[in-house]
Amino acid sequence: MAYRGFNLFPESPTLRDLFSKRAIRYHWRDNGPVFTAAIAIICVAVWLVELVLSFVSPAALNAVVGFGAIQPMLAVGRPWTFITSMFLHQPTSILHILFNMLTLWSVGPMLERLMGHWPFLALYMLSGVGGGMGMMLWGALAPNGMGWFTAAYGASGALFGLFAAVLIVYRRVGADITSMMVWMVINFLMPVVVSNVAWQAHLGGFLVGALFTWLLVSGPHALRGKSLAYRSAVYGGAVFVLVVAVILLCNLANPAGWLALLM
Template sequence: MRMPTKQQIRYQWERGGPVITWALIIACVAVWLVEVLAGFLSPVLQNWLIVQGMAAPATMVREPWTIVTSMFLHAPNSILHILFNMIALYSVGPELERLMGHWRFLGLYMISGLGGALGLMTWGVLAPGGQGWRYAAYGASGALFGLFAALLVVYRRIGADIRSMLVWMAVNFALPFVVGGVAWQAHVGGFVVGGLLTWLLVAGVKPWRGKSLKWRMQVYGWGVTVLVIALILALNTANPYAGLL
């Protein structure tokens, strides 16, 4: 398969093609291949890469970059994790990218991933016996569930039939409890934050509904980002490991 030329990428960009969606897929697959290669070279190196990049409530505030790096890591010893997530991304990404525009779609994706981190931090506080603070996760699922929520909000807004989507989302939410070892907390956090941001964009404050989508994304996007970061910092005050690590 040949790589697309600059002219082809520009053509897709100008016509609302899924340029950012493909860029995210390529980035996630590239990182996964690095993980796999590291495993062939040294299992210790592979483990170090994952540990350094995954998001853990106990260290998230001290190592905030892990909120981003964890979104591009996937289980290196199985193709199912990366395959399922990338199929999910391609199933909803192009439609949202076309509706929102490239950069606004990327903003929604990253803010939803931040929501996934908030879900992990919330579990750190709520989990019995403090076990949530010792939890760690990686994968694009938090951001993806934000996209699921966004599409649900948009389809509901335009009156489209969402019954099949609701069934599909219910299966995805139930999957962690069947399979095990899946960070459902990040799924919930990403879903809530992505849904909230999209609801604000399509409805939100009544006097602002006439503003451009670009303006609304700037105001609501940064507003939700600041709110989520503030909540993460507030939850971290209950972190028993904050002063130890």
């Protein structure tokens, strides 16, 4: 029996494969990490733009971050920030983008191969929006209403949804997730050892990712015979409606009231 050494990036393609049309076509047919790579490329590209702006035009950088980051008090009136905040990272430090992209590269390929491209993308995006939901919940529940004024950005909410999916899928298929556990431990400890980490988004993404994956794996018996794509559409739509409902309910406690919808 051949021995496979420990690998922090199982089933991940090489950097060369990311820019090879032939490799991309192969990965698409074989459920390879096409969307994982696309998300990583977008995040790094956006971070590079932020980095350049931090040197040439700090005012423009502040405008970009202000436009894309999520702040619970304004989020319902600026719904795009539930998406754009997932692709922004701290421009003045390489650690934020580095840890998130290394984590994505460790977890994403295995999940995309097991789930398929579109279910994986649905999981990632729903979990990212779930991270925003976590911020809204903190806004509604935090002492003295301070949670409404906390702005956040980064891919961590979506990544924690992937972590939840890994744990659920692992129990289903018995895959080796040793390397994934390394990144899970690192990310779960980040709020403890690093200040200004939005653990609320981590928790929201984890819960939403867990719910969506659990429905795919162990949902109502009536839908178990349907294709994964069909179940992803049905369950994804249901989870999205639930997340939106939670966000709107939280916004009822927004100190800005309905004026937040007009800002």
